[in-house]
Amino acid sequence: MLEVSALVSGYGRIRVLNRVSLAVADGEIVCLIGPNGAGKTTLMRTLAGTLAPWEGDIRLAGEPIAGRRADHVVGRGLALVPEGRRIFMPLTVSENLEIGAYVRLRAGAKAEAQQTLDEVLALFPRLAERRDQLAGTLSGGEQQMLAIGRALMARPRLLLLDEPSMGLAPMVVSSIFKAIASLRGRGTTVLLAEQNARMALKIADRGYILITGEIVREGAARALLADPTIVSTYLGH
Amino acid sequence: MDGSQLLQLVASGLVTGSIYALVALGFTVIFKSTDAINFAQGEWVMAGGMIGAFLHASFGLAPLLLLPVCAAAVALIGLVSERLAIHPLKAPTPMLLTLITIAVAITTRAAITLVLGKAPAGLPSFSGSENVAVFGATLPPQALWVFGITLLVMIGTHYFFQRSLLGRAMRAAAADREAAGLVGINVSRMAMWSFVIAAAIGAVAGLIITPLTLTSVNAGLMLGFKGFSAAMLGGLGNLHGALLGGLVLGLLESLSAGLLSSQFKDAVAFVVLLVVLFLRPAGLLGRASTERA
Numbered sequence A: 001m002l003e004v005s006a007l008v009s010g011y012g013r014i015r016v017l018n019r020v021s022l023a024v025a026d027g028e029i030v031c032l033i034g035p036n037g038a039g040k041t042t043l044m045r046t047l048a049g050t051l052a053p054w055e056g057d058i059r060l061a062g063e064p065i066a067g068r069r070a071d072h073v074v075g076r077g078l079a080l081v082p083e084g085r086r087i088f089m090p091l092t093v094s095e096n097l098e099i100g101a102y103v104r105l106r107a108g109a110k111a112e113a114q115q116t117l118d119e120v121l122a123l124f125p126r127l128a129e130r131r132d133q134l135a136g137t138l139s140g141g142e143q144q145m146l147a148i149g150r151a152l153m154a155r156p157r158l159l160l161l162d163e164p165s166m167g168l169a170p171m172v173v174s175s176i177f178k179a180i181a182s183l184r185g186r187g188t189t190v191l192l193a194e195q196n197a198r199m200a201l202k203i204a205d206r207g208y209i210l211i212t213g214e215i216v217r218e219g220a221a222r223a224l225l226a227d228p229t230i231v232s233t234y235l236g237h
Numbered sequence B: 001m002d003g004s005q006l007l008q009l010v011a012s013g014l015v016t017g018s019i020y021a022l023v024a025l026g027f028t029v030i031f032k033s034t035d036a037i038n039f040a041q042g043e044w045v046m047a048g049g050m051i052g053a054f055l056h057a058s059f060g061l062a063p064l065l066l067l068p069v070c071a072a073a074v075a076l077i078g079l080v081s082e083r084l085a086i087h088p089l090k091a092p093t094p095m096l097l098t099l100i101t102i103a104v105a106i107t108t109r110a111a112i113t114l115v116l117g118k119a120p121a122g123l124p125s126f127s128g129s130e131n132v133a134v135f136g137a138t139l140p141p142q143a144l145w146v147f148g149i150t151l152l153v154m155i156g157t158h159y160f161f162q163r164s165l166l167g168r169a170m171r172a173a174a175a176d177r178e179a180a181g182l183v184g185i186n187v188s189r190m191a192m193w194s195f196v197i198a199a200a201i202g203a204v205a206g207l208i209i210t211p212l213t214l215t216s217v218n219a220g221l222m223l224g225f226k227g228f229s230a231a232m233l234g235g236l237g238n239l240h241g242a243l244l245g246g247l248v249l250g251l252l253e254s255l256s257a258g259l260l261s262s263q264f265k266d267a268v269a270f271v272v273l274l275v276v277l278f279l280r281p282a283g284l285l286g287r288a289s290t291e292r293a
């Protein structure tokens, strides 16, 4: 589904990602673990096209997408739930979800978008209850659900999530992770960036560990969780 | 001063106020999508009136038919301006955009002067010539056209932004550009549409006021300034604020001219602008600027 090779990216003259390579197979949930400042967000933004890579290759289902702008990339089937949620605060919950399907609605796929909306509301019933509320009035957890729901409205083949647990209470995090794990059954492939390593590795098939812009380890999620040196060195707690 | 004279002042204040409201609406549409103040807005109002007067004089186009024609012509001016002067920018900060709109304003005025000349131009009323009595005030029939068309444009713009996919996409892009890109919205295209819409609205304002006031290539500066003051008064970036600010400014002008002296008329907008900037920079309906995400 996704193949990244020797990706270099950064801001201005600051090089953040140093030849990052990784792959996500169809139907997998892969997590990208790393401490604050490791470059997770930079990688996610470069994949989604809000940041242009300096070097390297990104292929989505074989198609090169490196350097394509975000509004093009989402049409190719890659949607990002950005760090900090970034929902449209002055718009209602339904409007946020509708706009999530922007590319499909422009192509005239109204009925299909409605069907996806029903699925998203079934996944997050809280959003259905708050449909007509302004997004800015939602709680943090609900905002994260909305951000995920909005990305799902594009019916992506590959969903990227950037620290969905950030700033949320543990109970809320576990319900959100449950929803992410349930995507596996729907044929959505997932790449999840997290500092919350244990939780992420528990729902993932495989994991990569990113430290200061470089992938330092990769492996099956279970193996990474079981490795005591990894847990103590990179994952803290 | 008796009651009927007061009513007369209120009525004429609301007519001018409607025009200010439309000009303010143009400022608001572009500010919402780019955070920039569009100094070309007044020139687009002028262009609408000038092009309308020209088409009427040269080809006898009926005033009502001029509405869509002038709106389209000036929308095209807005479109070309955005594509040539704004779109190519690598890092379009609001300050840079605002400065560029000054250049757009000057260019637009020069182009209209070159093609249509400097002479004042007028248009007949859209219908009739007999004054009509409304609630005790006597109004020219064009005043009713001004009210009606302003109302239609306001409602149409409101529904466009609330209900249509493009309108919602424009609001989304205004709220968070990067997130808008992530859902597939071409953000620079949204800025382009805001220029097109604001230009069309400006043209309508210029066209419907010309039968009452005449117009000339120099009319844009003052109309733009008044509209900007109205937008600031109502809260820049707020559609309802544009309507409220326009009407209030029109009323203040008319009442101060009637009750004090007509010399104060143009000073009112300056005073209003200064008072708003000092006391309530977010405007009557605006939220405090710190809340703007």
Ligand SMILES: Nc1ncnc2c1ncn2[C@@H]1O[C@H](COP(=O)(O)OP(=O)(O)O)[C@@H](O)[C@H]1O
Pocket: A011, A014, A016, A034, A035, A036, A037, A038, A039, A040, A041, A042, A043
């Ligand atoms: N907009 C930016 N401009 C300059 N440097 C940035 C910017 N965003 C992040 N960085 C730097 O890039 C590095 C990686 O940041 P980031 O990708 O946000 O890491 P993570 O998401 O893993 O916490 C950090 O050193 C950070 O300071």
Ligand SMILES: [Mg+2]
Pocket: A040, A041, A042, A083, A162, A163
């Ligand atoms: Mg991050």
